[in-house]
Amino acid sequence: MLHGVEGVATILGMRRSSTAVFGLGDRRGEPGHLFWVRVGVEGQLPYDTRVEQRLREASLDWIQPGDVVCCRIDPDDPDRLVLYVPDAEESTRASIAKILSDGRRADATVLAATPVAADYSGRGDPVFRLDLELRSWDEPTPWRVRLVQTVPLSAIGLVDLGKHLEAAFFTVDRGDSVAVDWAASLGED
Structure with a gap:
């Protein structure tokens, strides 16, 4: 955390870890979580890795x-990193639940949808990179x-080119x- 390179x-994907993870000052060895992440560091190409913490x-x-989320990366080993949530005053991204509950509404047209990852356990929803036009x-x-964003399996048909989705937003940004x-979007409301 102190000497690592800052990144996002x-x-x-994520799942509960079956092995014990020891943290600073922790000797109980409580179960942790295994995360599959795409890491971005300024000036470098993004890369995928796994993190257990x-x-x-x-x-x-x-x-x-x-x-x-934020992360700190070991400069000598890019696969060794720690994930953390920034303080509220540092955060520039709101959670999906917060956006959906408090955000303004928009119509989103799908311009492109690219699968990024699937839940590696085979039981969860896939994650997609979505290019959208909002109105x-x-x-x-x-x-x-x-x-x-994670796309529920029941909504996979909605990410085709030209389809319209219900979206929420706080401000016009990228x-x-x-x-x-x-x-x-599925008409379940």
Whole structure:
């Protein structure tokens, strides 16, 4: 944490670890979590790796597939890193649940959908990189965003080119404050 290179990690998948993870000052060896992440460091190409670590339950709400979190990377071993949630004043990204509950509504047209990862246990939903064009009644012009988000298996047919999705957003940006509302898009609301 002190000497690592600062970066960001997109959570591609996660599961509870079956092995004990020892943290600083912790000798109990409580189970942790195994994360599959895509790591981005300024000036370098992104790469995928696995991370096993323990996190507080409060942090787990912010570290779900599709979320982008901070990380510190060992400069001598890029596969050795620690994930963490930034403090509220540092954070530039809101959680998907927060965006969906409090955000403004928009119509999103699918421009491209690329599978990024699947839950490696084979039981979860795949993660997609979505290029979308958003339109909102209170914004003068449409804008394009790119986001990485988990797509429920029941909604896979909705990510085809030209399909319309229900979305929520806080502000016009490149996708940091945008989330697709899969329940609304499937007509489950």
